[in-house]
Amino acid sequence: MSFVTLEKKGPVGIVTMNRPEALNALDKQVLEDLNAVLDQVENDPEILVAVVTGAGRSFVAGADIGQMSGFTAVEGKAFGAYGNGVFLKLENLTKPTIAAVNGFALGGGCELSMACDIRLASDKAKFGQPEVGLGITPGFGGTQRLARIVGVSNAMELILTAKTIKAEEAQRIGLVSHVYPAEELMDKAIELANAIAANAQVAVRQSKAAIRRGMQTDMATGAAFEAEAFGLCFATEDQKDAMRAFVNKEKITAFKNR
Structure with a gap:
């Protein structure tokens, strides 16, 4: 047990x-x-x-x-x-x-x-x-x-x-x-x-990682990691779908988490 x-x-x-x-x-x-x-x-x-x-x-x-x-x-x-x-x-x-x-x-x-x-x-x-x-x-x-x-x-x-x-x-x-x-x-x-x-999981996990990394380092290093995380999200389908929906005044109903 x-x-x-x-x-x-x-x-x-x-x-x-x-x-x-x-x-x-x-x-x-x-x-x-x-x-x-x-x-x-x-x-x-x-x-x-x-x-x-x-x-x-x-x-x-x-x-x-x-x-x-x-x-x-x-x-x-x-x-x-x-x-x-x-x-x-x-x-x-x-x-x-x-x-x-x-x-x-x-x-x-x-x-x-x-x-x-x-x-x-x-x-x-x-x-x-x-x-x-x-x-x-x-x-x-x-x-x-x-x-x-x-x-x-x-x-x-x-x-x-x-x-x-x-x-x-x-x-x-x-x-x-x-x-x-x-x-x-x-x-x-x-x-x-x-x-x-319910949110985009690539973005959720990158946000968590950025916060955790930032708590262990100086502001400049943390900001550099955030920039990497931010950029990575633009390679996801979720970013494309969510921003397209926003521009079109639509509501996204589910994320693909990729």
Whole structure:
């Protein structure tokens, strides 16, 4: 049995962290299962957008403390490197990803949500990086992504105090885009995913890549990558069809995604 499942609803792939008896805590096996599912998402042409969520009352409560407690320094570094590699794969998927944070997103769970492109939260969700209270640093990208998303001061406060914040506070500082009642979260996430899937996918993926690349580099380099992405789109059938329709005051009904 895999601790990470993949379900398809039309063009949307729903990736569910499925270890509810442990609040979906991340051990090596869960990370390996997630790694395999991400390959499935990337390689399935029917999946245009992925939604990542958790089974039960937790998104991901963190890395598995029981497994980590006996690590040596060498084993800790190896575990952090592996988890970081999986989350980098998630971040760098060509397809857009939405985190539907349904409950606890602590430590590795907060880091998992931050590796997604867009974050939506239930009003029951809670976020935090509690690692310093356990004598460690965040290990799966938390020290890097959190500052990029919410700014250095907010990231420093969250990480150095190890405090947990509610969904409304996470929205206020820009960690999540929207907060919904728990019973509406998945419907809203799938609605957003379908809205993205309805657009020209070459342009969608190039836009994602340009944003991701720009966040890692200087403005001039990012602008040069954007120019390449912009130009590439003019070689697609979707660009020709959509602009022809616009000029003719028509409405395009579907994209070919090529």
